[in-house]
Amino acid sequence: MNPAHILVVDDEPDICTLVKDILEDEGYDVTTAQDAKSARDARRHRRPDLVLLDIWMPDSDGISLLKEWAEEDDVLMPVIMISGHGTIETAVEATRLGAWDYLEKPLSLSKLVLTVERALETDKLQKENISLLRRAQPVSEPIGKSKPMQSLREQIIKVALHDTCVLITGEAGSGKRVAAHYLHSNSARKSGPYVEINVATIARENSAMELFGYEKDDHVHFGRFEQANGGTLFFDEICDMDLEMQTKLLGALDSQTFTRVGGSLPVQVNVRIIAATHKNLEKEVQDGHFRDDLYYKLNVVPIHIAPLREHIQDIPDLINYYIGLYVDRDNLPYRSFTVAAQNRLRNHRWPGNVRELENLVQRLLILGTEEEISLDEVEFSLSKPHETIEAGLTPDIYDLPFKKAREIFERDYLKHRLHACGGNVTQLAKLTGMERTNLYRKMRALGIDIKETGS
Secondary structure, eight states, X not given: OOOOEEEEEOSOHHHHHHHHHHHHHTTOEEEEESSHHHHHHHHHHSOOSEEEEESBOSSSBHHHHHHHXXXXXXXXXXXXXXXXXXXXXXXXXXXXXXOSEEEESSXXXXXXXXXXXXXXXXXXXXXXXXXXXXXXXXXXXOOOOSHHHHHHHHHHHHHHTSOOOEEEEOOTTSSHHHHHHHHHHTSTTTTSOEEEEEGGGSOGGGHHHHHHOEEETTEEEOOHHHHTTTSEEEEETGGGXXXXXXXXXXXXXXXXXEEOBTOOSEEEOOOEEEEEESSOHHHHHHTTSSOHHHHHHHTTEEEEOOXXXXXXXXXXXXXXXHHHXXXXXXXXXXXXXXXXXXXXXXXXXXXXXXXHHHXXXXXXXXXXXXXXXXXXXXXXXXXXXXXXXXXXXXXXXXGSOHHHHHHHHHHHHHHHHHHHTTTOHHHHHHHHTOOHHHHHHHHHHHTOOTTTTOO
């Protein structure tokens, strides 16, 4: 695990040297800059985890630099402002622009170290919370007491100890994303970032910028590789990556360096790669759709996840988990499955695997009124897996408040259309007639996973 990288920006060389020595003694990796131009160059060369930024500099001021970075970076690192001649107005403006804290000179070194520690820890927790909110299936580990699930957990924990590429295979909905996050959580990189990217949802023309970032004039946008530096980068549905991007990805994996789009200098990163696919990559290689050298690079340690029909004895544990999840998270009414209903679920083929089971549990909690979920309810739900509420199948919805009924319909409608277009948000925007930004905002508000059709 790499130490946190801190950029110290101050026009006084003595302060730069003092702060650098103190922070390096605390185990941090420190770079210094004495003006805005040097700070831009240092940030372009390597994205810092935290910045100590002086307000008064010879060529610009720290407030302007903070504003510039906030406008171009949607994942702004913590910035701690420092100044010997600041005012309340300056501190307020810095906070408004996203500064984490404001320290006055002369610096208290003990307070400085404590502030840095708290800023890095808070930033880490915020990123973890965002990651959890983005995942509609926040399972901490593969669930089940069956032999396939026990073997899967044991294999993941063993693989996690070795810092190699991992390829996870399994049918759609079987739990590949859960396995990837569980692997990260049990690795030496668990305190580092965990970044997901669903290849199928990225427009081909934007894929290089999404992965490697880009530079334009003095502006820098950090891609997923730099966001995952020191941690894990998970590629969901790696099979959907075009051959040109496969070549660029292979080069980045071989050297752990890449060049941003529009940039000229190499960027060095330390990232573990986990890739997942529901397709047979060996066949994709044979058919010329996937590079054989990239396949061998990713397939150092293969992990296969069994479909739900091969461990149906885990269905009661999965049911209980998802009931608890939606009761606690979405405040849905608690309902239990009758023995007959559970037996019917054990005899279903589950073409959509664990995700299909999760969606069924959520649907039955939303639409039912009785304390127990009957066999008839399960039969009806299994026979109409993709019907929307608008079709008039559930009169109970008319007894709900308008806001709740509309929310249920919107969630069901967007999840259905997302599934229909294979998780492609650009296509979903066209199908629904919604602008992409508004669509992302709506799906986040409804708790819909943008990677719905991924793993």
